[in-house]
Amino acid sequence: MKNSFFLVIPTQQNNPQRLKEFEAKALQHWVAELPTANPGLATRLLHDFLIDFNTVEMSTQLRLDALERLSPSIHVIEDYLRSRLIKAGFPKEENDKKILTVLISIEKESTIGYWMVLKELTKRNVGWFQGKNAALAIQRCIKGLSSIIVSHFIMGMPIPDWVWIDLHSLYNLSVTIKNSTTKVANDISQSNKPSSPEECYRQILLLSLADPTGLMQKELLLVYSFIETIGSLVGLKREPVNGQSIQCIVLTDEDKAPYYQFETSAKNDSAMLYLDFTKLFKALKQKEKLINAAEARFSSMHGLKNDIGKPSAELLDYLEQRWLGVDLQGVPFFSDRTDRYIAVGLESTHELQSALESDGEKDLEFLVQSASDRLLSGVFTKTGVLSVGSLVSFRKTDSPEHKRSLGIVNKVIVDKQSGRINFGMQLLAHQSIAVSYVQLDESGKDVPQKGLFYSAKELEYEKSYIITDSFMLKDDDVIRMFMNNEDFPVVLSNRKNVGLGYWQFECRRVAEKSKPISAQAKKGYDFI
Numbered sequence: 113m114k115n116s117f118f119l120v121i122p123t124q125q126n127n128p129q130r131l132k133e134f135e136a137k138a139l140q141h142w143v144a145e146l147p148t149a150n151p152g153l154a155t156r157l158l159h160d161f162l163i164d165f166n167t168v169e170m171s172t173q174l175r176l177d178a179l180e181r182l183s184p185s186i187h188v189i190e191d192y193l194r195s196r197l198i199k200a201g202f203p204k205e206e207n208d209k210k211i212l213t214v215l216i217s218i219e220k221e222s223t224i225g226y227w228m229v230l231k232e233l234t235k236r237n238v239g240w241f242q243g244k245n246a247a248l249a250i251q252r253c254i255k256g257l258s259s260i261i262v263s264h265f266i267m268g269m270p271i272p273d274w275v276w277i278d279l280h281s282l283y284n285l286s287v288t289i290k291n292s293t294t295k296v297a298n299d300i301s302q303s304n305k306p307s308s309p310e311e312c313y314r315q316i317l318l319l320s321l322a323d324p325t326g327l328m329q330k331e332l333l334l335v336y337s338f339i340e341t342i343g344s345l346v347g348l349k350r351e352p353v354n355g356q357s358i359q360c361i362v363l364t365d366e367d368k369a370p371y372y373q374f375e376t377s378a379k380n381d382s383a384m385l386y387l388d389f390t391k392l393f394k395a396l397k398q399k400e401k402l403i404n405a406a407e408a409r410f411s412s413m414h415g416l417k418n419d420i421g422k423p424s425a426e427l428l429d430y431l432e433q434r435w436l437g438v439d440l441q442g443v444p445f446f447s448d449r450t451d452r453y454i455a456v457g458l459e460s461t462h463e464l465q466s467a468l469e470s471d472g473e474k475d476l477e478f479l480v481q482s483a484s485d486r487l488l489s490g491v492f493t494k495t496g497v498l499s500v501g502s503l504v505s506f507r508k509t510d511s512p513e514h515k516r517s518l519g520i521v522n523k524v525i526v527d528k529q530s531g532r533i534n535f536g537m538q539l540l541a542h543q544s545i546a547v548s549y550v551q552l553d554e555s556g557k558d559v560p561q562k563g564l565f566y567s568a569k570e571l572e573y574e575k576s577y578i579i580t581d582s583f584m585l586k587d588d589d590v591i592r593m594f595m596n597n598e599d600f601p602v603v604l605s606n607r608k609n610v611g612l613g614y615w616q617f618e619c620r621r622v623a624e625k626s627k628p629i630s631a632q633a634k635k636g637y638d639f640i
Contacts, residue, residue: 116281117274117367118257119220119227124169131170134178143185155189158182159214162221172232176245179225179252184299186222190215190259197266198329201499202524202533203492204267212267216260223256234289247294250286251309254279258316265324265332268526273367280364283313305340314346315339317362317387320369322431325523326440328500328612331409331427338423342402345395347388358437360387372437389435396432403428408609410501411583426609440523442536446482453477454488454506455516456497458581458614461505462562465514465546479509487523489534500524501612503579504537505544505564518544518566518579520611540579540610541566547578549591552601565595565619576619578604583615590622600624 132138142161146154165178193215197208230249257279264271286292286309295306307315318339324332352359362370365383395402402422409426423431434440446452455461460476478497480490488506492498498521505516519537526533544566550558563580578593585591586607593602601624604617 116227116278118272118278119224121224121228122167125167126169130168131174134165134170134174136177136181139178139181143181146185151189151192155193155214158185158189159218162218162225166221166224166228172229175225176229176249179222186218187299189218194263194266194333200496201502202268202526203495203531205495212263215263219256219259219263223253226252226256234285243289243291246289247291247309248296250282250291251296251307251312254282254309254312257282258312261316262319262332262336266329268325268524269528271369276369277367279313279316280362283309284364286310307340310348311343314343314348317370318343318346318435321360322434323440325525326430326500334421334423335431337421341421342392342395345392349386349388351386353386353388353390355390360389360437361385362387392435399425399428410609410612410614442486442522443539444485445539446488447485449482451479451481451509452488452506453509454480454504456502456504458503458562458564458579461503461516461544461564462546465516465544467513483534487534487536489532491532498524498533498535499612503611503614516544517542518564541568545595548594551585552590552592560594577616578619579610579614579616581613585615585617
Protein backbone atom coordinates (compact mmCIF):
# COMPACT_ATOMS: atom_id res chain seq x y z
CA MET A 113 0.00 0.00 0.00
CA LYS A 114 2.09 2.86 -1.30
CA ASN A 115 -0.59 5.53 -1.20
CA SER A 116 -3.95 6.20 0.38
CA PHE A 117 -6.91 7.52 -1.58
CA PHE A 118 -8.66 9.13 1.41
CA LEU A 119 -5.81 9.85 3.85
CA VAL A 120 -3.93 12.44 1.83
CA ILE A 121 -0.68 13.54 3.49
CA PRO A 122 -0.26 17.35 3.43
CA THR A 123 2.89 19.09 2.20
CA GLN A 124 5.62 18.82 4.85
CA GLN A 125 7.48 21.85 6.24
CA ASN A 126 11.05 21.40 7.48
CA ASN A 127 11.22 23.51 10.66
CA PRO A 128 13.56 21.92 13.27
CA GLN A 129 12.93 24.77 15.74
CA ARG A 130 9.32 23.69 16.18
CA LEU A 131 10.07 20.07 17.08
CA LYS A 132 10.40 20.90 20.79
CA GLU A 133 6.67 21.71 20.83
CA PHE A 134 5.93 18.04 20.23
CA GLU A 135 8.32 16.49 22.72
CA ALA A 136 6.89 14.73 25.76
CA LYS A 137 7.20 17.48 28.38
CA ALA A 138 5.90 20.31 26.19
CA LEU A 139 3.03 18.23 24.81
CA GLN A 140 1.97 16.96 28.23
CA HIS A 141 1.81 20.57 29.44
CA TRP A 142 -0.25 21.58 26.38
CA VAL A 143 -2.72 18.72 26.94
CA ALA A 144 -2.99 19.56 30.66
CA GLU A 145 -3.83 23.18 29.78
CA LEU A 146 -6.71 22.25 27.45
CA PRO A 147 -9.87 24.01 28.75
CA THR A 148 -11.91 20.85 29.31
CA ALA A 149 -14.65 22.87 31.05
CA ASN A 150 -15.18 24.69 27.73
CA PRO A 151 -15.69 21.87 25.17
CA GLY A 152 -16.16 24.28 22.26
CA LEU A 153 -12.80 25.96 22.83
CA ALA A 154 -11.03 22.66 23.60
CA THR A 155 -12.37 21.20 20.36
CA ARG A 156 -11.14 24.17 18.32
CA LEU A 157 -7.67 24.14 19.92
CA LEU A 158 -7.25 20.40 19.36
CA HIS A 159 -8.56 20.60 15.80
CA ASP A 160 -6.17 23.42 14.88
CA PHE A 161 -3.28 21.64 16.59
CA LEU A 162 -3.78 18.41 14.61
CA ILE A 163 -3.99 20.22 11.26
CA ASP A 164 -0.78 22.13 12.01
CA PHE A 165 0.96 19.07 13.52
CA ASN A 166 0.50 17.02 10.33
CA THR A 167 2.30 19.67 8.23
CA VAL A 168 5.52 19.64 10.32
CA GLU A 169 8.27 17.28 9.21
CA MET A 170 9.57 15.14 12.10
CA SER A 171 10.96 11.71 12.92
CA THR A 172 8.61 8.75 12.84
CA GLN A 173 9.10 7.98 16.53
CA LEU A 174 8.44 11.57 17.63
CA ARG A 175 5.24 11.69 15.57
CA LEU A 176 4.01 8.37 16.94
CA ASP A 177 4.76 9.30 20.55
CA ALA A 178 3.00 12.66 20.13
CA LEU A 179 -0.09 11.04 18.61
CA GLU A 180 -0.30 8.55 21.49
CA ARG A 181 -0.15 11.40 24.02
CA LEU A 182 -2.89 13.27 22.19
CA SER A 183 -5.07 10.18 21.71
CA PRO A 184 -6.99 10.29 25.04
CA SER A 185 -7.92 13.95 24.50
CA ILE A 186 -9.01 13.21 20.92
CA HIS A 187 -11.32 10.44 22.08
CA VAL A 188 -12.84 12.59 24.83
CA ILE A 189 -13.67 15.30 22.26
CA GLU A 190 -14.94 12.65 19.83
CA ASP A 191 -17.30 11.20 22.47
CA TYR A 192 -18.53 14.68 23.39
CA LEU A 193 -19.29 15.65 19.78
CA ARG A 194 -21.08 12.35 19.12
CA SER A 195 -23.19 12.84 22.25
CA ARG A 196 -24.33 16.15 20.75
CA LEU A 197 -25.28 14.46 17.47
CA ILE A 198 -27.49 11.75 18.99
CA LYS A 199 -29.64 14.10 21.07
CA ALA A 200 -32.33 14.58 18.40
CA GLY A 201 -33.73 12.72 15.42
CA PHE A 202 -33.91 13.68 11.74
CA PRO A 203 -33.73 16.04 9.93
CA LYS A 204 -30.69 17.48 11.64
CA GLU A 205 -30.16 21.11 12.48
CA GLU A 206 -27.51 23.10 10.61
CA ASN A 207 -25.51 23.22 13.84
CA ASP A 208 -25.37 19.40 13.92
CA LYS A 209 -23.98 19.38 10.38
CA LYS A 210 -21.23 21.80 11.45
CA ILE A 211 -20.43 19.57 14.42
CA LEU A 212 -20.16 16.57 12.08
CA THR A 213 -17.76 18.46 9.80
CA VAL A 214 -15.44 19.27 12.72
CA LEU A 215 -15.73 15.73 14.13
CA ILE A 216 -14.84 14.09 10.80
CA SER A 217 -11.93 16.48 10.31
CA ILE A 218 -10.50 15.65 13.77
CA GLU A 219 -10.88 11.91 13.14
CA LYS A 220 -9.32 12.25 9.70
CA GLU A 221 -6.35 14.39 10.79
CA SER A 222 -5.60 12.00 13.65
CA THR A 223 -5.69 9.03 11.26
CA ILE A 224 -3.51 10.84 8.69
CA GLY A 225 -0.87 11.25 11.43
CA TYR A 226 -0.78 7.50 12.05
CA TRP A 227 -0.80 6.83 8.29
CA MET A 228 2.33 9.00 7.92
CA VAL A 229 4.04 6.87 10.58
CA LEU A 230 2.92 3.62 8.96
CA LYS A 231 4.01 4.69 5.49
CA GLU A 232 7.52 5.48 6.73
CA LEU A 233 7.80 2.22 8.68
CA THR A 234 6.75 0.04 5.74
CA LYS A 235 9.10 1.65 3.22
CA ARG A 236 11.77 -0.88 4.17
CA ASN A 237 12.07 -4.23 5.89
CA VAL A 238 10.36 -4.09 9.26
CA GLY A 239 12.53 -5.10 12.21
CA TRP A 240 11.23 -6.28 15.59
CA PHE A 241 10.93 -2.83 17.16
CA GLN A 242 9.63 -1.25 13.97
CA GLY A 243 7.20 -4.16 13.66
CA LYS A 244 5.76 -3.32 17.07
CA ASN A 245 5.28 0.31 16.00
CA ALA A 246 3.85 -0.79 12.65
CA ALA A 247 1.23 -2.93 14.39
CA LEU A 248 0.27 0.05 16.57
CA ALA A 249 0.09 2.46 13.62
CA ILE A 250 -1.92 0.14 11.38
CA GLN A 251 -4.38 -0.67 14.16
CA ARG A 252 -4.86 3.05 14.84
CA CYS A 253 -5.38 3.74 11.11
CA ILE A 254 -8.07 1.05 10.83
CA LYS A 255 -9.72 2.27 14.01
CA GLY A 256 -9.57 5.90 12.80
CA LEU A 257 -11.22 5.14 9.46
CA SER A 258 -13.79 3.04 11.30
CA SER A 259 -14.59 6.05 13.51
CA ILE A 260 -15.24 8.14 10.42
CA ILE A 261 -17.69 5.50 9.17
CA VAL A 262 -19.43 5.32 12.57
CA SER A 263 -19.84 9.10 12.69
CA HIS A 264 -21.45 9.09 9.23
CA PHE A 265 -23.74 6.24 10.27
CA ILE A 266 -24.87 8.30 13.28
CA MET A 267 -25.89 11.11 10.94
CA GLY A 268 -27.51 8.72 8.45
CA MET A 269 -25.16 9.91 5.72
CA PRO A 270 -23.34 7.94 3.00
CA ILE A 271 -19.71 7.01 3.60
CA PRO A 272 -17.23 9.28 1.74
CA ASP A 273 -15.48 7.90 -1.33
CA TRP A 274 -12.25 5.97 -0.77
CA VAL A 275 -12.80 5.22 2.93
CA TRP A 276 -13.76 1.58 2.37
CA ILE A 277 -10.97 0.83 -0.10
CA ASP A 278 -8.43 2.35 2.28
CA LEU A 279 -9.77 0.14 5.07
CA HIS A 280 -9.50 -2.98 2.90
CA SER A 281 -5.98 -1.99 1.79
CA LEU A 282 -4.85 -1.42 5.38
CA TYR A 283 -6.10 -4.85 6.40
CA ASN A 284 -4.29 -6.45 3.45
CA LEU A 285 -1.15 -4.53 4.44
CA SER A 286 -1.40 -5.88 8.00
CA VAL A 287 -1.50 -9.41 6.57
CA THR A 288 1.46 -8.71 4.28
CA ILE A 289 3.68 -7.44 7.11
CA LYS A 290 2.38 -10.21 9.40
CA ASN A 291 0.81 -7.89 11.95
CA SER A 292 -2.88 -8.62 11.37
CA THR A 293 -3.29 -10.56 14.64
CA THR A 294 -0.85 -8.55 16.78
CA LYS A 295 -2.70 -7.20 19.83
CA VAL A 296 -2.36 -3.49 20.56
CA ALA A 297 -3.40 -1.76 23.80
CA ASN A 298 -6.02 0.97 23.62
CA ASP A 299 -5.95 4.08 25.79
CA ILE A 300 -8.08 4.32 28.93
CA SER A 301 -10.76 6.43 27.24
CA GLN A 302 -11.51 3.51 24.90
CA SER A 303 -11.95 -0.19 25.53
CA ASN A 304 -9.24 -1.45 27.86
CA LYS A 305 -9.22 -4.69 25.91
CA PRO A 306 -6.22 -4.92 23.51
CA SER A 307 -7.25 -5.43 19.90
CA SER A 308 -5.52 -6.41 16.68
CA PRO A 309 -5.85 -4.79 13.24
CA GLU A 310 -7.95 -7.77 12.10
CA GLU A 311 -10.33 -7.44 15.06
CA CYS A 312 -10.84 -3.71 14.39
CA TYR A 313 -11.41 -4.42 10.69
CA ARG A 314 -13.91 -7.18 11.45
CA GLN A 315 -15.71 -4.92 13.93
CA ILE A 316 -16.54 -2.25 11.34
CA LEU A 317 -17.50 -4.89 8.75
CA LEU A 318 -20.06 -6.38 11.16
CA LEU A 319 -21.46 -2.94 12.04
CA SER A 320 -21.95 -2.16 8.35
CA LEU A 321 -23.68 -5.52 7.80
CA ALA A 322 -26.09 -4.70 10.66
CA ASP A 323 -27.67 -2.07 8.34
CA PRO A 324 -27.27 1.10 10.44
CA THR A 325 -30.25 2.72 8.69
CA GLY A 326 -32.42 0.46 10.87
CA LEU A 327 -30.71 1.38 14.15
CA MET A 328 -31.42 4.31 16.42
CA GLN A 329 -28.47 6.69 16.66
CA LYS A 330 -27.82 5.82 20.29
CA GLU A 331 -27.95 2.11 19.39
CA LEU A 332 -25.08 2.44 16.92
CA LEU A 333 -22.44 3.00 19.59
CA LEU A 334 -23.89 0.21 21.76
CA VAL A 335 -23.86 -2.24 18.84
CA TYR A 336 -20.34 -1.18 17.79
CA SER A 337 -19.11 -1.81 21.34
CA PHE A 338 -21.04 -5.10 21.63
CA ILE A 339 -19.40 -6.41 18.44
CA GLU A 340 -16.06 -6.23 20.26
CA THR A 341 -17.29 -8.94 22.64
CA ILE A 342 -18.58 -11.32 19.95
CA GLY A 343 -16.29 -10.41 17.02
CA SER A 344 -13.94 -13.33 17.68
CA LEU A 345 -16.81 -15.69 16.76
CA VAL A 346 -16.66 -14.46 13.15
CA GLY A 347 -13.82 -15.58 10.90
CA LEU A 348 -12.29 -14.11 7.73
CA LYS A 349 -11.74 -16.72 5.00
CA ARG A 350 -10.24 -16.71 1.51
CA GLU A 351 -12.81 -19.17 0.15
CA PRO A 352 -16.61 -19.57 0.42
CA VAL A 353 -17.81 -20.90 3.78
CA ASN A 354 -19.26 -24.40 3.77
CA GLY A 355 -22.77 -24.62 5.16
CA GLN A 356 -23.65 -20.96 4.55
CA SER A 357 -26.32 -20.78 1.84
CA ILE A 358 -25.73 -17.07 1.51
CA GLN A 359 -22.14 -15.83 1.48
CA CYS A 360 -20.95 -12.56 2.97
CA ILE A 361 -18.34 -11.09 0.64
CA VAL A 362 -15.71 -8.35 0.99
CA LEU A 363 -14.13 -7.10 -2.25
CA THR A 364 -10.85 -5.75 -0.94
CA ASP A 365 -9.84 -4.12 -4.22
CA GLU A 366 -13.02 -2.04 -4.50
CA ASP A 367 -14.43 0.93 -2.61
CA LYS A 368 -17.37 -1.11 -1.30
CA ALA A 369 -18.82 -2.17 2.02
CA PRO A 370 -19.30 -5.92 2.60
CA TYR A 371 -22.44 -7.46 1.10
CA TYR A 372 -24.37 -10.74 0.81
CA GLN A 373 -24.61 -12.91 -2.28
CA PHE A 374 -26.47 -16.17 -2.91
CA GLU A 375 -24.22 -17.43 -5.67
CA THR A 376 -20.43 -17.16 -5.67
CA SER A 377 -17.78 -17.92 -8.23
CA ALA A 378 -16.09 -21.30 -7.84
CA LYS A 379 -12.63 -19.89 -8.53
CA ASN A 380 -10.59 -18.35 -5.74
CA ASP A 381 -10.04 -14.61 -5.98
CA SER A 382 -7.18 -13.20 -3.90
CA ALA A 383 -9.02 -9.88 -3.56
CA MET A 384 -12.13 -11.55 -2.11
CA LEU A 385 -12.78 -12.30 1.57
CA TYR A 386 -15.65 -14.28 3.08
CA LEU A 387 -17.08 -13.89 6.58
CA ASP A 388 -17.64 -17.14 8.46
CA PHE A 389 -20.61 -16.82 10.89
CA THR A 390 -20.71 -20.50 11.92
CA LYS A 391 -19.52 -19.98 15.52
CA LEU A 392 -21.57 -16.81 15.98
CA PHE A 393 -24.85 -18.42 14.91
CA LYS A 394 -24.12 -21.32 17.25
CA ALA A 395 -23.60 -18.87 20.13
CA LEU A 396 -26.81 -17.02 19.25
CA LYS A 397 -28.80 -20.15 20.05
CA GLN A 398 -28.17 -19.27 23.70
CA LYS A 399 -29.15 -15.60 23.52
CA GLU A 400 -29.89 -15.29 27.21
CA LYS A 401 -26.12 -15.10 27.83
CA LEU A 402 -25.69 -12.18 25.43
CA ILE A 403 -28.65 -9.93 26.19
CA ASN A 404 -29.60 -7.31 28.74
CA ALA A 405 -32.91 -8.83 29.88
CA ALA A 406 -33.85 -5.72 31.88
CA GLU A 407 -33.95 -3.48 28.78
CA ALA A 408 -36.56 -3.11 26.05
CA ARG A 409 -35.26 -1.87 22.72
CA PHE A 410 -37.50 1.17 22.32
CA SER A 411 -37.99 2.09 25.95
CA SER A 412 -37.62 5.85 26.36
CA MET A 413 -34.90 5.18 28.94
CA HIS A 414 -32.97 2.90 26.62
CA GLY A 415 -29.49 4.00 25.72
CA LEU A 416 -29.23 6.76 28.31
CA LYS A 417 -27.11 4.53 30.47
CA ASN A 418 -26.18 0.95 29.70
CA ASP A 419 -23.45 -0.21 32.05
CA ILE A 420 -23.87 -3.84 30.99
CA GLY A 421 -22.93 -3.12 27.37
CA LYS A 422 -25.32 -5.79 26.07
CA PRO A 423 -28.22 -5.29 23.65
CA SER A 424 -31.84 -5.96 24.48
CA ALA A 425 -33.41 -9.20 23.24
CA GLU A 426 -35.23 -7.32 20.45
CA LEU A 427 -32.05 -5.59 19.30
CA LEU A 428 -30.11 -8.86 19.24
CA ASP A 429 -32.91 -10.42 17.16
CA TYR A 430 -32.54 -7.48 14.76
CA LEU A 431 -28.75 -8.04 14.52
CA GLU A 432 -29.15 -11.77 13.97
CA GLN A 433 -31.53 -11.20 11.06
CA ARG A 434 -29.13 -8.75 9.41
CA TRP A 435 -26.11 -11.07 9.87
CA LEU A 436 -28.15 -13.94 8.42
CA GLY A 437 -28.39 -11.81 5.29
CA VAL A 438 -32.10 -10.96 5.68
CA ASP A 439 -32.70 -7.48 4.25
CA LEU A 440 -34.43 -4.90 6.42
CA GLN A 441 -37.57 -4.12 4.45
CA GLY A 442 -40.73 -2.28 5.32
CA VAL A 443 -44.21 -3.26 4.23
CA PRO A 444 -44.88 -2.86 0.45
CA PHE A 445 -47.72 -0.55 1.40
CA PHE A 446 -47.02 2.28 -1.04
CA SER A 447 -47.19 0.45 -4.37
CA ASP A 448 -49.73 2.99 -5.66
CA ARG A 449 -46.88 5.56 -5.40
CA THR A 450 -49.27 8.34 -4.32
CA ASP A 451 -48.57 11.10 -1.81
CA ARG A 452 -49.42 10.67 1.87
CA TYR A 453 -50.01 12.89 4.88
CA ILE A 454 -48.15 11.66 7.96
CA ALA A 455 -48.32 12.62 11.62
CA VAL A 456 -45.52 11.73 14.04
CA GLY A 457 -46.28 10.69 17.61
CA LEU A 458 -49.28 9.58 19.63
CA GLU A 459 -50.35 13.10 20.59
CA SER A 460 -50.65 14.34 16.98
CA THR A 461 -52.38 11.19 15.79
CA HIS A 462 -54.82 11.22 18.72
CA GLU A 463 -55.75 14.84 18.08
CA LEU A 464 -56.28 14.28 14.35
CA GLN A 465 -58.47 11.23 14.98
CA SER A 466 -60.56 12.80 17.71
CA ALA A 467 -61.02 16.31 16.25
CA LEU A 468 -64.42 17.05 14.78
CA GLU A 469 -63.06 19.59 12.33
CA SER A 470 -59.68 20.08 10.73
CA ASP A 471 -57.49 22.79 12.24
CA GLY A 472 -54.74 23.54 9.74
CA GLU A 473 -53.05 26.06 11.99
CA LYS A 474 -51.72 23.36 14.29
CA ASP A 475 -49.56 21.88 11.53
CA LEU A 476 -49.91 18.31 12.79
CA GLU A 477 -49.29 16.65 9.41
CA PHE A 478 -46.51 16.60 6.82
CA LEU A 479 -46.95 15.90 3.12
CA VAL A 480 -44.58 13.15 1.90
CA GLN A 481 -44.10 11.25 -1.33
CA SER A 482 -43.51 7.55 -2.03
CA ALA A 483 -39.86 6.88 -2.87
CA SER A 484 -40.64 3.21 -3.61
CA ASP A 485 -43.33 0.68 -2.74
CA ARG A 486 -41.71 0.38 0.72
CA LEU A 487 -40.32 3.86 1.41
CA LEU A 488 -41.78 7.31 1.94
CA SER A 489 -39.76 10.45 1.32
CA GLY A 490 -40.11 14.04 2.45
CA VAL A 491 -38.37 17.34 3.12
CA PHE A 492 -39.28 18.36 6.66
CA THR A 493 -39.43 21.98 7.76
CA LYS A 494 -39.09 21.00 11.43
CA THR A 495 -35.90 19.36 12.70
CA GLY A 496 -35.62 16.27 14.89
CA VAL A 497 -39.11 14.93 14.13
CA LEU A 498 -38.21 11.43 12.92
CA SER A 499 -36.16 8.52 14.20
CA VAL A 500 -36.07 4.75 13.98
CA GLY A 501 -38.75 3.74 16.48
CA SER A 502 -40.99 6.79 15.88
CA LEU A 503 -44.74 6.15 15.92
CA VAL A 504 -46.26 7.41 12.66
CA SER A 505 -49.81 7.53 11.35
CA PHE A 506 -50.52 8.20 7.69
CA ARG A 507 -53.34 8.61 5.19
CA LYS A 508 -53.80 9.21 1.50
CA THR A 509 -54.27 12.86 0.54
CA ASP A 510 -57.91 12.27 -0.46
CA SER A 511 -58.80 10.40 2.77
CA PRO A 512 -60.34 12.08 5.84
CA GLU A 513 -58.01 12.98 8.70
CA HIS A 514 -59.40 10.35 11.06
CA LYS A 515 -58.92 7.46 8.64
CA ARG A 516 -55.29 6.70 9.43
CA SER A 517 -52.99 3.69 9.27
CA LEU A 518 -50.46 3.19 12.06
CA GLY A 519 -46.83 2.14 11.86
CA ILE A 520 -43.39 2.30 13.46
CA VAL A 521 -40.45 3.77 11.51
CA ASN A 522 -37.88 0.98 11.02
CA LYS A 523 -35.48 2.58 8.55
CA VAL A 524 -34.17 6.13 8.01
CA ILE A 525 -31.97 7.17 5.06
CA VAL A 526 -30.70 10.73 4.61
CA ASP A 527 -30.17 12.03 1.09
CA LYS A 528 -27.26 14.42 1.56
CA GLN A 529 -27.73 16.09 -1.83
CA SER A 530 -31.46 16.88 -1.72
CA GLY A 531 -31.99 17.04 2.04
CA ARG A 532 -34.82 14.51 1.74
CA ILE A 533 -35.45 11.93 4.45
CA ASN A 534 -36.44 8.49 3.16
CA PHE A 535 -38.04 6.14 5.67
CA GLY A 536 -39.77 2.78 5.82
CA MET A 537 -42.04 1.37 8.46
CA GLN A 538 -43.43 -1.69 10.11
CA LEU A 539 -47.22 -1.59 9.80
CA LEU A 540 -49.19 -1.98 13.05
CA ALA A 541 -52.74 -1.39 11.83
CA HIS A 542 -54.65 -0.33 8.73
CA GLN A 543 -56.96 1.75 10.92
CA SER A 544 -56.73 3.00 14.51
CA ILE A 545 -59.17 4.79 16.82
CA ALA A 546 -58.41 7.54 19.34
CA VAL A 547 -59.39 6.46 22.86
CA SER A 548 -58.76 7.56 26.43
CA TYR A 549 -58.51 5.50 29.60
CA VAL A 550 -58.07 5.63 33.35
CA GLN A 551 -56.41 2.99 35.44
CA LEU A 552 -58.86 1.46 37.89
CA ASP A 553 -57.83 1.79 41.50
CA GLU A 554 -59.44 2.55 44.82
CA SER A 555 -59.17 6.33 44.50
CA GLY A 556 -60.94 6.60 41.17
CA LYS A 557 -59.40 10.07 40.67
CA ASP A 558 -57.06 9.29 37.78
CA VAL A 559 -56.77 11.83 34.97
CA PRO A 560 -57.73 10.24 31.60
CA GLN A 561 -54.72 9.24 29.46
CA LYS A 562 -54.59 9.09 25.66
CA GLY A 563 -54.23 5.89 23.65
CA LEU A 564 -54.72 4.45 20.18
CA PHE A 565 -56.93 1.38 19.77
CA TYR A 566 -56.89 -1.05 16.84
CA SER A 567 -57.64 -4.62 15.88
CA ALA A 568 -55.53 -7.13 13.97
CA LYS A 569 -56.25 -10.63 12.74
CA GLU A 570 -53.76 -13.26 13.87
CA LEU A 571 -54.28 -16.72 12.40
CA GLU A 572 -58.04 -17.28 12.77
CA TYR A 573 -58.55 -14.91 15.66
CA GLU A 574 -59.02 -11.16 15.78
CA LYS A 575 -57.29 -9.44 18.66
CA SER A 576 -57.63 -5.91 20.01
CA TYR A 577 -54.71 -3.71 21.07
CA ILE A 578 -54.04 -0.36 22.66
CA ILE A 579 -50.89 1.72 22.31
CA THR A 580 -49.95 4.09 25.11
CA ASP A 581 -46.93 6.15 26.06
CA SER A 582 -47.23 5.24 29.75
CA PHE A 583 -44.52 2.90 31.03
CA MET A 584 -46.43 2.55 34.33
CA LEU A 585 -48.98 0.08 32.94
CA LYS A 586 -48.19 -3.62 33.17
CA ASP A 587 -49.73 -6.98 32.35
CA ASP A 588 -52.97 -7.85 34.19
CA ASP A 589 -53.75 -4.20 34.96
CA VAL A 590 -57.40 -3.25 34.45
CA ILE A 591 -58.27 0.08 32.82
CA ARG A 592 -61.54 1.77 31.99
CA MET A 593 -61.49 2.61 28.29
CA PHE A 594 -63.53 5.46 26.78
CA MET A 595 -64.26 4.80 23.11
CA ASN A 596 -66.77 6.75 21.04
CA ASN A 597 -69.73 7.23 23.39
CA GLU A 598 -69.22 4.26 25.67
CA ASP A 599 -66.83 3.16 28.38
CA PHE A 600 -66.01 -0.28 29.74
CA PRO A 601 -63.31 -2.09 31.75
CA VAL A 602 -60.45 -3.82 29.91
CA VAL A 603 -57.73 -6.15 31.18
CA LEU A 604 -54.27 -5.72 29.63
CA SER A 605 -51.83 -8.47 28.62
CA ASN A 606 -48.80 -9.24 26.42
CA ARG A 607 -47.03 -5.94 27.08
CA LYS A 608 -44.65 -5.11 24.23
CA ASN A 609 -42.34 -2.16 23.61
CA VAL A 610 -43.20 -1.45 19.95
CA GLY A 611 -41.86 2.06 19.45
CA LEU A 612 -39.69 4.74 20.95
CA GLY A 613 -41.42 5.24 24.31
CA TYR A 614 -44.59 3.41 23.21
CA TRP A 615 -46.10 0.25 24.67
CA GLN A 616 -48.63 -2.11 23.07
CA PHE A 617 -51.05 -4.21 25.13
CA GLU A 618 -53.54 -6.82 24.07
CA CYS A 619 -56.99 -5.78 25.35
CA ARG A 620 -59.76 -8.03 26.61
CA ARG A 621 -63.06 -6.59 27.69
CA VAL A 622 -64.25 -7.80 31.08
CA ALA A 623 -67.64 -7.79 32.71
CA GLU A 624 -68.57 -4.91 34.96
CA LYS A 625 -68.56 -5.69 38.65
CA SER A 626 -72.15 -5.67 39.85
CA LYS A 627 -72.84 -3.27 42.67
CA PRO A 628 -73.66 -5.04 45.95
CA ILE A 629 -77.33 -4.73 47.00
CA SER A 630 -77.62 -3.23 50.46
CA ALA A 631 -79.32 -5.59 52.93
CA GLN A 632 -82.90 -4.57 53.85
CA ALA A 633 -83.70 -4.11 57.55
CA LYS A 634 -85.86 -6.98 58.76
CA LYS A 635 -89.52 -6.22 59.48
CA GLY A 636 -91.98 -8.05 61.65
CA TYR A 637 -94.67 -10.38 60.35
CA ASP A 638 -97.49 -8.32 58.90
CA PHE A 639 -100.12 -10.70 60.12
CA ILE A 640 -99.21 -10.35 63.77
